[in-house]
Amino acid sequence: xxxxxxxxxxxxxxxxxxxxxxxxxxxxxxxxxxxxxxxxxxxxxxxxxxxxxxxxxxxxxxxxxxxxxxxxxxxxxxxxxxxxxxxxxxxxxxxxxxxxxxxxxxxxxxxxxxxxxxxxxxxxxxxxxxxxxxxxxxxxxxxxxxxxxxxxxxxxxxxxxxxxxxxxxxxxxxxxxxxxxxxxxxxxxxxxxxxxxxxxxxxxxxxxxxxxxxxxxxxxxxxxxxxxxxxxxxxxxxxxxxxxxxxxxxxxxxxxxxxxxxxxxxxxxxxxxxxxxxxxxxxxxxxxxxxxxxxxxxxxxxxxxxxxxxxxxxxxxxxxxxxxxxxxxxxx
Amino acid sequence: xxxxxxxxxxxxxxxxxxxxxxxxxxxxxxxxxxxxxxxxxxxxxxxxxxxxxxxxxxxxxxxxxxxxxxxxxxxxxxxxxxxxxxxxxxxxxxxxxxxxxxxxxxxxxxxxxxxxxxxxxxxxxxxxxxxxxxxxxxxxxxxxxxxxxxxxxxxxxxxxxxxxxxxxxxxxxxxxxxxxxxxxxxxxxxxxxxxxxxxxxxxxxxxxxxxxxxxxxxxxxxxxxxxxxxxxxxxxxxxxxxxxxxxxxxxxxxxxxxxxxxxxxxxxxxxx
Numbered sequence: 001x002x003x004x005x006x007x008x009x010x011x012x013x014x015x016x017x018x019x020x021x022x023x024x025x026x027x028x029x030x031x032x033x034x035x036x037x038x039x040x041x042x043x044x045x046x047x048x049x050x051x052x053x054x055x056x057x058x059x060x061x062x063x064x065x066x067x068x069x070x071x072x073x074x075x076x077x078x079x080x081x082x083x084x085x086x087x088x089x090x091x092x093x094x095x096x097x098x099x100x101x102x103x104x105x106x107x108x109x110x111x112x113x114x115x116x117x118x119x120x121x122x123x124x125x126x127x128x129x130x131x132x133x134x135x136x137x138x139x140x141x142x143x144x145x146x147x148x149x150x151x152x153x154x155x156x157x158x159x160x161x162x163x164x165x166x167x168x169x170x171x172x173x174x175x176x177x178x179x180x181x182x183x184x185x186x187x188x189x190x191x192x193x194x195x196x197x198x199x200x201x202x203x204x205x206x207x208x209x210x211x212x213x214x215x216x217x218x219x220x221x222x223x224x225x226x227x228x229x230x231x232x233x234x235x236x237x238x239x240x241x242x243x244x245x246x247x248x249x250x251x252x253x254x255x256x257x258x259x260x261x262x263x264x265x266x267x268x269x270x271x272x273x274x275x276x277x278x279x280x281x282x283x284x285x286x287x288x289x290x291x292x293x294x295x296x297x298x299x300x301x302x303x304x305x306x307x308x309x310x311x312x313x314x315x316x317x318x319x320x321x322x323x324x325x326x327x328x329x330x331x332x
Numbered sequence: 333x334x335x336x337x338x339x340x341x342x343x344x345x346x347x348x349x350x351x352x353x354x355x356x357x358x359x360x361x362x363x364x365x366x367x368x369x370x371x372x373x374x375x376x377x378x379x380x381x382x383x384x385x386x387x388x389x390x391x392x393x394x395x396x397x398x399x400x401x402x403x404x405x406x407x408x409x410x411x412x413x414x415x416x417x418x419x420x421x422x423x424x425x426x427x428x429x430x431x432x433x434x435x436x437x438x439x440x441x442x443x444x445x446x447x448x449x450x451x452x453x454x455x456x457x458x459x460x461x462x463x464x465x466x467x468x469x470x471x472x473x474x475x476x477x478x479x480x481x482x483x484x485x486x487x488x489x490x491x492x493x494x495x496x497x498x499x500x501x502x503x504x505x506x507x508x509x510x511x512x513x514x515x516x517x518x519x520x521x522x523x524x525x526x527x528x529x530x531x532x533x534x535x536x537x538x539x540x541x542x543x544x545x546x547x548x549x550x551x552x553x554x555x556x557x558x559x560x561x562x563x564x565x566x567x568x569x570x571x572x573x574x575x576x577x578x579x580x581x582x583x584x585x586x587x588x589x590x591x592x593x594x595x596x597x598x599x600x601x602x603x604x
Contacts, residue, residue: 054445067344076447080347084445090438092365094372106361107446109348135372151442156345 007032007159007190008053013062015048022048024214025062030192030207035185037205038194039307045214046194047087050163053192054084066159080108083152085162089144093137097128097147100136101154108155115154122150126180142173149180160184162193166200178203198303208303210310218310225306231256231273233301234282238266239292247293250285254278260308269305272298348447355449362443362456366430367463380426380464384419384472388412391539392479401541403572409484412476413565414538416494417558419472420501421533423465425525427457427505431512432521454597458505465501469494485571493568496582500561503586506593513600532558557585
């Protein structure tokens with residue numbers, strides 16, 4: 001291991017929009033050639049941070065540097081070094097794929113033939129050569145995202161910044177895009193991506209920063225984060241959603257932490273360091289109380305579990321996806 | 333990290349130098365992009381021409397017979413300059429919609445995350461509109477000539493008159509670009525431009541003399557830019573009436589609109 005200096009540094013960044021505090025002091029560092037996954041739900045502040053990195057917004061306080069250049073004072077330098085793919089596939093529908101990429105090349109200051117060469121290069125890497133001369137309006141959603149990614153590669157960036165690159169894509173297209181991203185990273189590009197999908201962060205990221213209400217509430221490798229939950233996870237799936245709350249009360253005190261309810265999945269999860277004992281104890285209680293369950297198992301923790309256990313510690317508004325609920329009758 | 337993977341790190345790309353060269357190059361590249369986008373949306377090109385053509389036909393053949401303007405034996409000679417300036421104002425208003433569209437669809441973010449010259453983005457937008465406007469004005473003149481409109485002056489004043497109308501349209505595209513930056517939404521932009529342009533076009537000497545209007549309306553009509561630009565264009569294409577005052581007023585209004593709008597739009601764009 002040689003020590004390298006981080007290629008992205010974020011220090012004490014704050015940003016408010018009116019009275020809404022989008023970022024409340026964020027610190028991050030990304031080593032060159034690695035992938036940082038910025039994980040958080042909608043409105044956590046991910047996009048604001050990414051827009052600051054892409055020089056589209058100036059922070060109210062704090063410093064952000066990319067390859068040593070300050071994103072505010074040396075914005076021009078930063079723009080030459082980064083590739084940015086925003087949340088929408090920002091490609092022009094009435095232009096062809098090639099025209100879109102040539103346009104981007106020209107805006108990097110490349111001459112006409114050089115821009116064309118780079119466009120062809122990008123199209124080929126993203127397997128779009130056959131569709132290059134078709135208008136983007138005829139592309140599928142996945143092709144558009146690929147073209148958008150291609151556009152951010154035209155400048156051969158040192159740092160690639162992607163805001164929710166696979167949101168809204170079908171599973172197959174998502175996996176396809178992941179493969180492209182992994183290939184880029186193998187060649188040494190540093191990548192910072194935001195995502196709501198734990199699976200995506202788990203697969204692509206070397207390090208993950210969990211962001212919640214404008215703060216980084218946890219950071220580490222996916223494994224480190226999973227270890228935080230301490231051992232394994234007991235999972236019970238109730239037959240009827242009405243029993244979820246009862247199960248939470250029932251399992252309280254059996255594991256190494258409080259049980260958590262996932263109302264939508266009719267599931268209750270419980271962290272445990274003693275897998276067999278906990279499983280047996282849980283099974284006995286469930287049987288004694290006569291609650292019908294579809295499934296009862298112990299498994300390795302997923303990032304979902306980590307995310308749930310991290311975000312439940314900060315007071316939050318209920319979200320559609322995750323609704324960490326306090327166990328009822330916790331003291332009993 | 334070991335040395336092998338360090339060797340794999342991409343080389344630092346060259347930093348693009350700022351300055352006039354970048355501005356000119358980016359303006360041209362983006363103007364071309366904007367024009368291609370409109371050219372490939374033929375329904376927009378046609379729609380931009382249909383309304384003024386309808387106005388020409390409506391006022392030439394339906395209302396024209398009962399409108400009498402002193403000094404003009406042929407109403408169509410009075411009408412066409414009005415239509416040209418109306419077209420200039422409506423033409424400029426497409427900037428608002430296009431700016432809002434680029435903002436909401438992420439195109440502006442993409443351009444701004446690249447080492448694009450910031451000033452080039454709005455300049456290219458207004459230049460593309462000027463090109464479109466020139467095409468629509470040429471079309472209006474051709475239609476005018478078909479329905480009996482005639483120039484009654486020398487070539488130089490005629491061209492100056494048309495240039496004044498185009499300059500006014502260009503200044504207005506900056507105004508509408510600013511509007512697009514403020515509303516950021518295509519539908520709102522469409523409605524707002526209509527609300528802004530409607531009184532300017534109709535409380536003016538566009539279709540008839542302001543002399544028959546009630547005093548309060550006439551005061552507004554005579555002072556506002558559209559009347560002055562139309563009067564300047566009429567004087568220069570028809571060789572009738574005093575040209576100096578409306579020409580000066582038209583230039584002063586257009587320059588004022590241009591400077592104020594471009595300043596605020598540029599500032600707003602930096603913050604948007």
